[in-house]
Amino acid sequence: MPADAPDARIPERYSRQIRFAPIGPEGQRSLARSRVLVLGCGALGCAIAEQLARAGVGTLRLVDRDFVEVSNLQRQSLFSEDDAARSLPKSVAAASRLRAIVRDVRIDEHIVDVDASTISGLIAGCDLAMDGTDNFRTRHLLNEACARARVPWVYGACVGAYGCSLAILPGDGPCLRCIQDELPAAGDSPTCDTAGIIPPIVQVVAGWQVAEALKILVGASAQVRRDLWTTDLWSGSFQRLDMARWRDPRCAVCGTTPTYPLLSAPVDRSTVLCGRDAIQLRRGAMPDLVAITNRLATRVEAANEYLVRWSDGPLRATCFKDGRVIVQGTADPAVARTMCDRWLG
Numbered sequence: 001m002p003a004d005a006p007d008a009r010i011p012e013r014y015s016r017q018i019r020f021a022p023i024g025p026e027g028q029r030s031l032a033r034s035r036v037l038v039l040g041c042g043a044l045g046c047a048i049a050e051q052l053a054r055a056g057v058g059t060l061r062l063v064d065r066d067f068v069e070v071s072n073l074q075r076q077s078l079f080s081e082d083d084a085a086r087s088l089p090k091s092v093a094a095a096s097r098l099r100a101i102v103r104d105v106r107i108d109e110h111i112v113d114v115d116a117s118t119i120s121g122l123i124a125g126c127d128l129a130m131d132g133t134d135n136f137r138t139r140h141l142l143n144e145a146c147a148r149a150r151v152p153w154v155y156g157a158c159v160g161a162y163g164c165s166l167a168i169l170p171g172d173g174p175c176l177r178c179i180q181d182e183l184p185a186a187g188d189s190p191t192c193d194t195a196g197i198i199p200p201i202v203q204v205v206a207g208w209q210v211a212e213a214l215k216i217l218v219g220a221s222a223q224v225r226r227d228l229w230t231t232d233l234w235s236g237s238f239q240r241l242d243m244a245r246w247r248d249p250r251c252a253v254c255g256t257t258p259t260y261p262l263l264s265a266p267v268d269r270s271t272v273l274c275g276r277d278a279i280q281l282r283r284g285a286m287p288d289l290v291a292i293t294n295r296l297a298t299r300v301e302a303a304n305e306y307l308v309r310w311s312d313g314p315l316r317a318t319c320f321k322d323g324r325v326i327v328q329g330t331a332d333p334a335v336a337r338t339m340c341d342r343w344l345g
């Protein structure tokens with residue numbers, strides 16, 4: 001609950017949740033005091049953030065590097081056609097929608113790429129982190145930063161009609177690295193762009209994740225499930241895998257002598273965005289978006305206070321205020337760099 005909100009409003013708005021005995025009035029007050037990081041504002045991030053905001057979590061930190069596109073609207077439930085037409089950053093569009101749903105929620109939105117240089121600052125001050133990412137590299141980075149900061153996080157993933165989730169508690173049970181010692185190679189795992197996705201699996205996985213989040217936030221840690229849940233909604237299959245024996249005392253992240261391999265690694269200047277036929281470049285200097293918009297003139301397809309997008313033949317580039325550029329239409333970093341150098345200098 002924000003400090004300035006009158007206590008009397010809580011029972012009315014949250015009456016059905018307070019009536020749920022495991023939460024009750026004390027649990028509701030805990031939720032209001034809680035700060036949760038939602039990493040990624042795609043399909044899972046939208047569903048998670050909406051449920052947490054409606055449940056009365058006091059502060060949400062929303063993080064995403066991308067902007068809303070028409071192809072997102074089928075499953076990313078906080079966005080509208082207008083958001084896509086305006087190419088709004090996802091964290092900004094999500095924050096705006098959430099404020100319309102719950103006026104008193106505090107939202108702290110970030111348009112930023114998550115890497116070893118940014119992740120720890122994003123987790124700082126949060127009681128819990130929620131996985132709304134779409135790739136294992138970012139999940140492992142989150143896993144390392146959460147282990148180091150001793151913050152619990154809830155893993156979730158979905159593609160096609162398949163989904164899974166697992167709560168990861170610091171020092172209690174396995175971490176993601178215990179379960180997956182090696183990162184899958186880029187392109188090894190199916191993504192929503194390569195294998196598609198149906199909306200109901202998003203809501204199922206987000207529901208599993210948020211249920212664990214509520215338990216953690218109200219202090220019901222004994223109720224947090226320690227197994228990996230997986231399901232395929234199309235075939236109707238469902239499994240619970242007990243993960244307790246997976247804890248590895250020699251784990252590089254949660255073992256007795258952690259090395260945090262990803263947090264210690266140098267930050268890449270370019271990233272292949274798997275399944276999207278796109279490259280993300282980090283150019284360092286903060287761009288002057290107005291000057292770029294004026295210089296590119298008729299090539300500009302979208303421009304707002306957060307980004308400028310333009311095209312050059314089959315390539316389309318989007319330059320963000322933080323100095324990142326996403327070039328769509330190539331999987332070759334050299335082609336992307338040539339495109340940027342040509343138009344941004």
Ligand SMILES: [Zn+2]
Binds near residue numbers: 176177179253254255
């Ligand atoms: Zn571990």
